[in-house]
Amino acid sequence: MKIADLITWFEAWANPTWCESWDNCGWQVEPGVLQESARVLVCLTPTLAVMEEAIALNANLIFAHHPLIFSPPKSFRTGEPITEMVRLAFTHNIGIYTAHTNFDQVADGTADVLAQILELKDVAPIVPTQNGLGYGRVGLLAPFLTLQELLTVIQTRLTPPDLIFSPSVDLQKTISKVAVLGGSGASFISAVVKTGAQAYLTADCKFHQFQESRDRHLILIDAGHYATERPACDRLVQKFQSLNLDWVQLSTKDEDFRQFFQS
Template identity: 85%
Template sequence: MKIAELISWFEEWANPAWCESWDNCGWQVEPGVLEKRARVLVCLTPTLAVMQEAIALDANLIFAHHPLIFSPPKSLLSGEAIAEMVRLAFTHNIGIYSAHTNFDQVEDGTADVLAQILELKEVTPIVPTQAGLGYGRVGMLEPFLTLQELLIAIQTRLTPPNLIVSPTADLQQPISRVAVLGGSGASFISAVVKTGAQAYLTSDCKFHQFQESRDRSLILIDAGHYATERPACDRLVQKFGFLNLDSVQLSHEDEDFRQFFT
């Protein structure tokens, strides 16, 4: 399958026109590779380490969730990360493509994969955007879990370096309705409360957002940006594996940019 054919297939599933106005979905760098047979490296974030990995693997497409370019740069200077990525992309004929907020909304996208990992039932979007699609997912745990069991399940299945959780007096309280949203999901707290969810798994939450959740009787669980979105990249590799690509791999150089000192 050619790269152009792969991108067409993907965009029928997750249309880049669905991305938010502040976002930058689609081609980040296209150095003339559309007619090449696809050798794909999937990653969460396109970085210089991922680019070097792509070069070593002889990949010709970095398929990333996070955009390389969020807003138009005013300059591209030697030694700067984005400029170096662009230089290497053209030097080695490696395209860089991003599927961000369009991929968040779809079946088997970032939120849907989280819901599947937690085995949620009767799943619906937290914020619907179009027929059957939308941001986040909310569903039922059947059978229900105690809060402690839910936290252990999240820790075991997502393996985050740490979990940040709303203070609660009762780890044995039953949890039957859970909301999930990969990446930065604190701005959806009000929408989550309206769904009747008892717990909300997301990331990048601030001090006062934990306060807000506590005051609104919602247990907020922050597992980190990487842990909540990386599983969808793995699922994407699986889906690409059913296509006629020359090769597809999940990046081993993808990074969680946070470390916890203990």
């Protein structure tokens, strides 16, 4: 399959025009690869390490969730990461394509994959956008779990380096309804409360957002940005494999940009 055909297929599923006004979805760098047979390296974040991996693997497309360029650069200077990424992309004929908030909304996107990992039933978007799509997912646990069991499931299946949750006087509290949203989802707390969910799995939550959730009787669970979005990248590789591409692989150089000190 040619790269042009792959992008046409993808955009029919996750249209880049659905992305938020502050976002930058679609082509970041297109150095003239549209008619080449697709050799795709999928990653969460396009970094120099991922670019070097793509070069070593002879990939011609980096397909990323996070944009390389969020806002228009004012200059390109030697040694700056974005400049080097663009230079290497043109030097080695490697395209960089991003699917961000459009990919968040669709079936088998970032939130939907989290809901599947937790085996939620009767799933619906936290905030619907169009045609049954939307941001986040909320659904039922079957069977119900205690909070301690739910935290153990999240730790086991997502393997985050750290798991933070709201103060709870009872780890044996029964949890029946859970909301999930990969990446930075604290701004959706009010919408989650309206769904009646008892627990909310997301990432990048601040101190007072945990306080807000506690005060609103919502157990906020922060598993980290990387752990909550990386599984959807793996699912995307599986979808691409079903298209019989020339070659596709999940990056091994993707990074969680946080490290936790072990005493």
